[in-house]
Amino acid sequence: MTSSAAPASLEVSGLAFAYPDGHQALFGIDLTVGRGERVALLGPNGAGKTTLVLHLNGILTGGAGSVKVAGLPVEKRNLAEIRRRVGIVFQDPDDQLFMPTVREDVAFGPAASGMRGAELEARVHKALERVGMAEYADRPPHHLSFGQRRRVAVATVLAMEPEILVLDEPSSNLDPASRRELADILRALDVTVLMVTHDLPYALELCGRSVILSGGTIAADGKTADVLADEELMRTHRLELPFGFDPRAAAAKA
Amino acid sequence: MGAGHAHKLYRQAASPVHDLPPHCKIAAVFLFVIVVVSTPREAVWAFGLYAVLIAVVAGAARIPAGFLLKRLLIEVPFVAFAVLMPFVVPGDQVHVLGLALSKNGLWGAWNVLAKGTLGVAASVILASTTDLRALLLGLQRLKLPSLLVQIASFMIRYGDVITDEMRRMSIARRSRGFEAKGLKAWSVLAKSAGALFIRSYERGERVHLAMVSRGYAGSMPVIDDVTATGAQWRYAAVLPASALVICLLGWTL
Ligand SMILES: Nc1ncnc2c1ncn2[C@@H]1O[C@H](COP(=O)(O)OP(=O)(O)O)[C@@H](O)[C@H]1O
Ligand SMILES: [Mg+2]
Numbered sequence: 168m169t170s171s172a173a174p175a176s177l178e179v180s181g182l183a184f185a186y187p188d189g190h191q192a193l194f195g196i197d198l199t200v201g202r203g204e205r206v207a208l209l210g211p212n213g214a215g216k217t218t219l220v221l222h223l224n225g226i227l228t229g230g231a232g233s234v235k236v237a238g239l240p241v242e243k244r245n246l247a248e249i250r251r252r253v254g255i256v257f258q259d260p261d262d263q264l265f266m267p268t269v270r271e272d273v274a275f276g277p278a279a280s281g282m283r284g285a286e287l288e289a290r291v292h293k294a295l296e297r298v299g300m301a302e303y304a305d306r307p308p309h310h311l312s313f314g315q316r317r318r319v320a321v322a323t324v325l326a327m328e329p330e331i332l333v334l335d336e337p338s339s340n341l342d343p344a345s346r347r348e349l350a351d352i353l354r355a356l357d358v359t360v361l362m363v364t365h366d367l368p369y370a371l372e373l374c375g376r377s378v379i380l381s382g383g384t385i386a387a388d389g390k391t392a393d394v395l396a397d398e399e400l401m402r403t404h405r406l407e408l409p410f411g412f413d414p415r416a417a418a419a420k421a
Numbered sequence: 422m423g424a425g426h427a428h429k430l431y432r433q434a435a436s437p438v439h440d441l442p443p444h445c446k447i448a449a450v451f452l453f454v455i456v457v458v459s460t461p462r463e464a465v466w467a468f469g470l471y472a473v474l475i476a477v478v479a480g481a482a483r484i485p486a487g488f489l490l491k492r493l494l495i496e497v498p499f500v501a502f503a504v505l506m507p508f509v510v511p512g513d514q515v516h517v518l519g520l521a522l523s524k525n526g527l528w529g530a531w532n533v534l535a536k537g538t539l540g541v542a543a544s545v546i547l548a549s550t551t552d553l554r555a556l557l558l559g560l561q562r563l564k565l566p567s568l569l570v571q572i573a574s575f576m577i578r579y580g581d582v583i584t585d586e587m588r589r590m591s592i593a594r595r596s597r598g599f600e601a602k603g604l605k606a607w608s609v610l611a612k613s614a615g616a617l618f619i620r621s622y623e624r625g626e627r628v629h630l631a632m633v634s635r636g637y638a639g640s641m642p643v644i645d646d647v648t649a650t651g652a653q654w655r656y657a658a659v660l661p662a663s664a665l666v667i668c669l670l671g672w673t674l
Contacts, residue, residue: 224634247636255634262627267554267578271644276635278642287644309581327635 174238176202176331176359177223184218184230192218193230194383200331202237205353205360207370207391210380211405216363219380220333223361224253237330251280254324258335260316264308269300269319272308276327294326295319298352314345318352331359338366367395367408371417379404392418430492430548437656438482439550442649443559445657450547452661454540456668462532464671468539474663475542482550492545499537503530543660553577558647567640575628583621590617 177200184193192215200206210216221227222234225241234241236252254276257263266272273291282290295301298318308316317337324332337353338346346369353360353373364370370377370391377394379387381404387394394400395414401407408414438446460467479489510526551559557577561570590613599609629637649657 221630226630226633247638250634250636253634255631257627257631257634259627261582262624263631265575265578265628265632266644267557267574274644275632275637275642278644279636279638281642283643308578323635 173202174235175199176204176237177361178235178238179219179222179232181232182219182222182230182234183232184222184227192383193222195232196380196383196385198378198385198388200359200361202330202359203357204376205362205374207374207377208361208363208380209365209367209370209377209394209404209406210386214380214404215383216380217335220255220335220361220363223331223333224250224255247280251276251327252330254327254329254332256317256320256324256332256334256337258339260308260313260320263320263323264316267307268304269295269306269308269311270304272319273304273322273326276323280327290326290328294322297325297356298322299348312345314341314348317341317345317349321349321352325356325358329358331361332356334360334362334364336364336366337362338364338369367406367414368412368417371395371414379406430545431552432484432488432549434483434550436481436483436550438478438546441550441653441657442562442647443551443555444562444647445649445653446547446551447556447559447563449657449660450543453543453664456661456664457539457543458536460536460668460671462528462535464674465531467667467671468535470667471539471664472542474660474667475539475546478660479542479546482546484546484549488549489542489545492549493538493541496537496541499533503533503537506530506533555647558645561641562647571641579621579624582624583617586620587617 177198179196179198182193182196183191185191196219208216208219218227222230222241223236225234225243225246228241228243236249239245239248239252241249264272266275270291273294274287277287277290291304292301295304298321300315300318300322303311303315303319308319311319321332321334321337334353337349341349346366350369350373353362360374362370362374374391377387377389377391378385379394379400386404387397387400392414395408457468457471460471476486479486506529507522507526510523510529512523512525514521515524515527516522548556554577557570557574560573561567594609594613600606
């Protein structure tokens with residue numbers, strides 16, 4: 168990565184972490200994500216993907232190494248600003264949407280950082296507009312379909328205007344139409360995206376670059392089409408393409 | 422505030438009472454109940470006047486009498502309690518149809534019944550004209566401890582999620598041939614309850630994580646601030662103020 172005027176959205180270097188029970192989950196991770204890049208984070212269950220994500224906004228800390236978001240180190244005294252800059256969309260929208268109405272949920276992040284009144288209202292409207300859910304503002308989240316809830320979950324972090332959007336399994340449990348709608352939304356956003364996923368065609372469709380995390384280390388980092396086409400690499404890390412899916416042909420079509 | 426959380430007691434309508442800000446209504450009902458409770462029980466006519474006040478407010482709120490009366494049924498346990506009092510309270514006795522009833526107990530029963538009914542009626546009017554979300558905003562505005570308001574709003578948000586989980590567990594049990602009968606069933610049900618508790622606890626942890634990730638640091642940010650004008654406060658004050666006049670008359674007459 169050549170150095171440019173704007174610092175990279177995300178710089179992880181030498182990150183290692185062991186859970187309190189002694190289980191070592193990360194062994195020296197180095198990962199840089201440039202501004203505006205969309206990167207897929209692939210890896211088998213238990214590879215440490217969620218552990219890594221929880222380091223990005225300082226929920227987990229205390230191991231070796233460092234994490235910087237747009238140049239700002241993830242440290243206790245920066246946490247409020249870091250959490251504004253890193254928008255994490257968790258896997259289950261029912262965990263993410265905890266307020267009684269969609270509108271209040273989307274407003275939660277910006278309001279927590281002190282925004283009020285008309286400015287807050289405009290911010291909420293814009294975020295809901297970007298995911299096509301503006302007309303659902305006054306609905307309670309549990310009256311929405313799963314796909315709609317996932318979209319609102321994305322809006323809740325977009326409302327914070329984050330430097331980087333981190334999505335944990337964004338396409339899980341979505342029907343094909345909702346999956347495609349979400350892809351359209353994500354593609355239209357002009358933010359840096361780090362997407363944890365098992366959905367390899369989704370990674371190919373949305374992310375130019377893919378990183379494989381396996382056993383707590385980075386096992387591969389390259390163009391998604393190349394990574395997916397490397398059968399040996401894929402097999403070693405328990406990553407399987409859907410039946411009949413040919414990444415080269417799909418990449419050529421895109 | 423929208424269609425969101427219509428609860429069973431809420432009754433959608435357009436009325437000046439529906440339009441009042443929630444914290445004005447809560448304060449008015451609260452003060453009304455305090456005034457009613459501090460009225461001497463011997464001033465029977467005062468309770469009649471309170472009932473008239475309630476009827477006037479219900480009329481202004483476009484609540485039909487039948488609806489109000491049906492909702493008063495939650496009072497039934499009180500009534501049972503009141504009916505017992507004349508038999509168990511010691512003191513002077515009066516004889517009615519050959520039954521020895523305690524005079525003190527009769528007054529006590531009247532006291533519980535009259536004050537209870539008025540209090541419940543006022544609360545029913547509050548609940549029929551204010552949706553849950555607004556009630557919570559009102560309580561928050563009245564500076565109820567924010568933790569309580571947070572707990573209440575999580576109950577609204579996650580009530581359905583947990584009921585759903587319960588239903589799924591019950592379906593899973595029955596799909597494996599379980600029928601809830603006999604002593605053995607209890608141990609299975611207790612285990613299910615335990616599992617439900619753990620699932621809810623874990624969900625709580627995940628929700629907390631999501632909240633912290635969006636900047637939660639212990640207190641809920643103010644998103645909707647309900648405000649009331651002086652005129653709205655004065656309008657809401659009509660109920661407790663008239664009640665106060667009646668109460669004072671009750672003490673002096
Ligand atoms: N709270 C925890 N305490 C101890 N070990 C954990 C905890 N959470 C995860 N782990 C372990 O750390 C490893 C990485 O887990 P995780 O980051 O959740 O993987 P992934 O998200 O890639 O599936 C796994 O071996 C998992 O068992
Ligand atoms: Mg995970």
